[in-house]
Amino acid sequence: MVNILYFASLRETFGQAQEQVPAQFRTVGELVQSLAERGEQWRTHLLESNAIQVAVNHDIAHRETPIKAGDEVAFFPPVTGG
């Protein structure tokens, strides 16, 4: 399985902070494509957004980043701390 985390506005939009999906995706891009098929909200905020950031195992990642079973994949909007 792959552990997925959603933060801040994404967590509220999707109504969940965390979920597990089967580890059947080779890259972040394939995972995003699959999540986007869930509907309008998912497509808009994950697939079509330029602003969204992805991290795999606490490192900033991109669509080509490979993922494997046991990985933690996090999606979040641009950061606004400090």
Next chain:
Amino acid sequence: MVNILYFASLRETFGQAQEQVPAQFRTVGELVQSLAERGEQWRTHLLESNAIQVAVNHDIAHRETPIKAGDEVAFFPPVTGG
């Protein structure tokens, strides 16, 4: 009279922190010239030093700055605070 102040290493070199001299000098330059006639130490540290700074009434001054009775003229080495 003109009130003269010496600070830091100058005060120690001249062995005095303060003195009063008659207000008979039109400029800082004339005052320095007169003080320099007191001897080697005075000439070296006041007249021939490029580093020495002068203030008249708490404002940085130069050789052409006019002085008059009641003025406070201060001589000091480059500052090293902070």
Next chain:
Amino acid sequence: MSDSQNPFVRVQQDDFDLTTEVNWLRNEHADVGAVVAFVGTVRDINEGDDIQQLELEHYPGMTEKALEAIRQQAHQRWSLESSLIIHRIGKMQPKDQIVLVAVASRHRENAFEASHFIMDYLKTNAPFWKKEWTPEGERWVDARLSDEQAIQRWLKD
């Protein structure tokens, strides 16, 4: 070393005391001549609206890692004796302290530059998100373009 054991990077709900932290930091090393401390605080106005409350969210694990990476970059770039980042999370009120970045060095130039660098990178690279409450309701704070631009100056040198 787990993140929770790193005393130089702390993400916490509790407030911090400036004197305590700066004294601790500069006593870590004998040869400190300069400390620059940045404190970020909750403003009571943002984008023209009254701010009643602020909430800070973070990504446990990744946030600490990102902050430590920024700190290490600063130590590679400048000659520093020690540095410290404390960032609060949870709910805060106007005037509350949010973040402390403190840098101790022999001479002031390095401390000024490094603390500024750490803050600029923290703003764009550390996973924190702010939500604010105004009289019209709550909203997530948008990332500022000026923060993106601020890190450009560090790429030129």
Next chain:
Amino acid sequence: MSDSQNPFVRVQQDDFDLTTEVNWLRNEHADVGAVVAFVGTVRDINEGDDIQQLELEHYPGMTEKALEAIRQQAHQRWSLESSLIIHRIGKMQPKDQIVLVAVASRHRENAFEASHFIMDYLKTNAPFWKKEWTPEGERWVDARLSDEQAIQRWLKD
């Protein structure tokens, strides 16, 4: 206003508390989002020699005037909410605090720049003189060329 009545410029023998001063400064204005505080401390080594004691001398009246002039320049150049300079005089030991420059502003950029500016000008324009005691005896500290050079960057902009 006499210098002794200006709470934003203080020349004093007593030590200062960072938390107290920064809280006072930022509570002077509601809309503060950033405070940068610089603390200069007595190093225990200078020019390769052990420092046992330091003594700071100033020019009463002119020093306060020079510090206030530097502070006013900073307020003209940047958008600042408030600023504070405390400089100690008399005898100090290694690790003691010597000087505090604190600047409060809405956004961090101005606070970083202005505090750096004030310190650079204080180093070259405010009448303070340091004497240090080493195992070989006492000596007046020489002005540093690097301090003269530091203010050049502020003349370019």
